[in-house]
Amino acid sequence: MGVKGIVARLATGRIHVFILEIPGHLMLRMQVEASIAARGWVLAEAPADADVLLIVGEAPDAFIEIADGVWNQIPSPRHRTSVAAVAAISETLDAVPAVLRDEQQQSRDARQRPQHVIGGSAESEHSDGSDSSGDGHGDGAMDMEGMDMGMDMDMSGPAGIPLASGDESDRDGLEMDIIHLTLGPVLPDWPAGLVVHCTLHGDVIGDAAMEFLPGTGTNKSLDAIPAGLPAGPTTRAAMLCDAAGYLLAVAGWETVALKVRRIRDGLITGNAPEQMAVRLSRVYRQLERSRTLRWSLAGIPKAVDIGARTVLLGWLESAAAHLAEGELEPDGSVWPASLEDVRTALLGQELSVARLIVACVEPSRIAELSGAVHG
Amino acid sequence: MDSVNGAVWVLVLPFALAAVALLAAAANAALDGRTRGVSTTSGWVAPLQESARLLRQQRRTLPGADSLLWRIGGAGLVVAAVLKVLVVPFGGFTFADLSVGLVWFNAMDVLLWALWWLLGWGANSAWSLVGGYRFLAQALSYELPLMFALTAPAIGAGSLRLLDIQDAQSGLWFVVWMPVAFLVFAASVVAFSSWGPFQTATGRDAAGGVIGELSGVDRLVVLAGRYMILVAGAAFSVPLFFGGGSGPWLPAGVWVVIKTLAVVALLLTVRRLFPTLRPERLAEVALVLIMPLVLVQVAVAAVIVVVNGGAL
Known part of the structure; x- marks a missing residue:
């Protein structure tokens, strides 16, 4: 084994796994995380930090699109896989290092990649709101008021990305500091399936719309x-x-x-x-x-x-x-009684506070809360 | 002769600093590994594995990224760390014996404002930008107390030259009668490295913040730079507060390294004991509580120097 081989072996000793959890697979996800920790691997904090995209549970179409977006952003060498049952976890994870070390396959994959990463960051590839909410389900507490999400923005910015804007509703009166950021569904330490479309003034949430993307699994996690x-x-x-x-x-x-x-x-x-x-x-x-x-x-x-x-x-x-x-x-x-309660709590908060507020809701309750709106 | 010697050593310096940074990262990973329940050995090799992994990884860029500024921000951290150590005396030897060594250090740490911000700005990603904002908010809180904390040793020694500051502690280390200044300095070192309890700019809750969009060698340089800044800060505290190279038996240079490692160990411990301090909470305490305390510290030091006619 040459130097290359040693480096490859060393490099695959501590693999960073980016988990995309399909709602309803909480138990499975916990098992996966336990196996990852037992191997001395780590959970990636963003697609750029990941070697492996691991889809936990059976992904419905909406999540396949999201997974594609994340996959595009993961630097080579990379591996995409999914796991749908506890019994399959160890086999799936065991196969990973060999794939990452396989240079021929990796360079073939690297050549086929689009020249530019599509989407600005972990979340913007679906920030146009057309992929997940447009197909008729999952718009739980969707509130499209004030959400212009790129419809009427000019495309004059760098690489056709609209510049940050400013308007009268801006709380601090600064120009060009309004940006749109979608929190979730792919974010570390974030409840599965939850999406919050935010309008930020700097890093303070001016407006927000909540959405829950239902998964395939039963939402009663205990059944799983x-x-x-x-x-x-x-x-x-x-x-x-x-x-x-x-x-x-x-x-x-x-x-x-x-x-x-x-x-x-x-x-x-x-x-x-x-x-x-x-x-x-x-x-x-x-x-x-x-x-x-x-x-x-x-x-x-x-x-x-x-x-x-x-x-x-x-x-x-x-x-x-x-x-x-x-x-x-x-x-x-009783807080929160619905996703709308969470939304109200988020308004006017700085992002780190907003994340803490969301983290105060037990992940397994999110699906139930989104149901509370309909019922 | 001395200048030839210095020229050789200055080539060694970046690698030595990187080696100590690697050691610090390894110790940190080993401690974390113990908490996670993986073997300590796998903790110690973690930084090597990460380095190998990042060297093998593809670099990436984003549409509309300001690549030049982004890369400057990334590579700049390593440069700033090395420049900081240039003025640290190893006994009687120092790479750059500036008459304003203390101000030089301060200049380098102000440079970090720009570097962290450029990292956040250059990526053209919302999370990175948020990380940049967070760093600036945090920097507003630590920078003023830090600047005043730095004046305490200067008052004690009556000089801005680090060799003078080190020599003024032959009687008693400054840390003994300037504890507040040291604590503020140590906290600021952690803060300008965006690490430990002051890591919000690179926090997981912001998907990695300013480093969230980096991959491959770019990420490696930033992560290494972060630990190098931390080590450089620790090394700088040695002439300021711990009597520089003074110590029995061993050569002065070795003592400087030993004391640096001790300060690094202290910082690693602190990281484990405290949760992250959010910038907006920090501002209140830093400006209302810490600032007056530092000013009192400086006043006490000044009175002692006047009454005593010099350092204790």
């Missing part, structure tokens, strides 16, 4: 538990840890997020639940004690009667209660 896995309270605890991991990652405490995810992985793979309970209570104490976290998260305006820290600690507490076979149901706080 494959046989032979711990069901019931343990699974519920794992889901809560998963949500807490999201919130911690968005809040930017990576080391503790890793700890919580490790607990989650332990719970779903069924390794030593007692040990996980001990770890959980340790993490809980660390989070509860941290004044910095309290201070940093307290800054979120309580437009809604909710604090990110309370939510986070509540999730972990209730996860611990589930593990102890106790019954501790959340204190009945």
Whole structure:
């Protein structure tokens, strides 16, 4: 093996996987993430950072288009694959390094690529709002008012991309700082299928429209538990840890997020639940004690009667209660009752706050919330 | 003779700095690996694996990207880090014995404002731009306290020259009677590296922010540059607060490296103990609380120097 081979082997030791989760496959996604972590691989933060595009679940047409957009943005060497069942995870992942090392195939793929990446960034390839919402489903809480999404913009900017605009509704009166950004459905630590079309003034959300892209799976995630896995309270605890991991990652405490995810992985793979309970209570104490976290998260305006820290600690507490076979149901706080509630909370917020607000909603509830609009 | 020696060493400097940065990144990855439950060895090799991976990876660009400014922003980080270390004395030896070494450091760290912003701007991507905004918001919070914190050692030594500052600590290290200045300096080092608790500009919640659209060697240069800035900042704290190369038995240059590594270890620990501080929350504390504290620190240092007739 020459130098090239050594470099290739080294390079494929720590593969970055970009996960596209189809709504309704929460359990499967958690299993996939656990397998990725067990291999020492990492979750990519953006398409540019990815080696592998992994579609988790069976993708409906809308998601195929989104996956194509992401795929175009992943630098070579790259690999696109999907997994639809827990049993197939390890086989699928095992095949990845060999594909990334296969130089002939990779250079063939690289030659066929379009000369320019289509779409400006992780989300803009579907920001014209025509792919997913146009085909008659999934426009849950869609509010097209004020969403011009490129219809009436001039194309005079660089590479035909319209320049940022400005108008009277701009809160800070600055010219040319209105940009359109679509959050989701491909964003790290973001609930599957949720799309928020934002009109930004600088980095403050002036207007937003929510959309939920339904997947193929049953949205009752608990049904998706494959046989032979711990069901019931343990699974519920794992889901809560998963949500807490999201919130911690968005809040930017990576080391503790890793700890919580490790607990989650332990719970779903069924390794030593007692040990996980001990770890959980340790993490809980660390989070509860941290004044910095309290201070940093307290800054979120309580437009809604909710604090990110309370939510986070509540999730972990209730996860611990589930593990102890106790019954501790959340204190009945009803926020959010629908996606519209989330939308209202987002208006006027800076992007990082907006992400925290979304992370305060348990990912498994998103589908149910979008249903609340119709019903 | 000395200049020939210096010329050789100056060629070694960027590689030595990169090596220490690699060590810091490896230690950080090893600690993270332990938290994730993967073996410590795989943590230590992680930066090497990442480097190999990025070297093999395709570079990319985006429609309408301002490639020139984007690449300048990326490569500039490494350059700024090396330029920072140029004025750090290793015992009696220094690459550039500037009479205004302290101001030179400050100039380099202001350069980082531009570099991080260009990275965010050049990509022509909304998330990168948001990352750029975030860095500037954060920079407004740390820069003023940092500038005042830097004046404390200068007052203590009565000079802006780093050799003088280092020599003024033969009695007592400045960190002992300027703890606030050191803490602010250390926090600022983390902040201008956009790392640890001050990583919002490159945060995962913004899909990578300013580095979100980079791939291949461009990304490698930025990630390496980030750790090099961190190490350069740590190295600079040694002559400012830890008596430079003073220490028993070993040569002064070795002591500088050892003390630098100790400060890096401190920073790695801090990263694990604190969550990210969001820029808008930071501004309040930095300007209302930290600024007065730093000014009091500078005043105390000034009074001590006047009463004592020099450094303690």
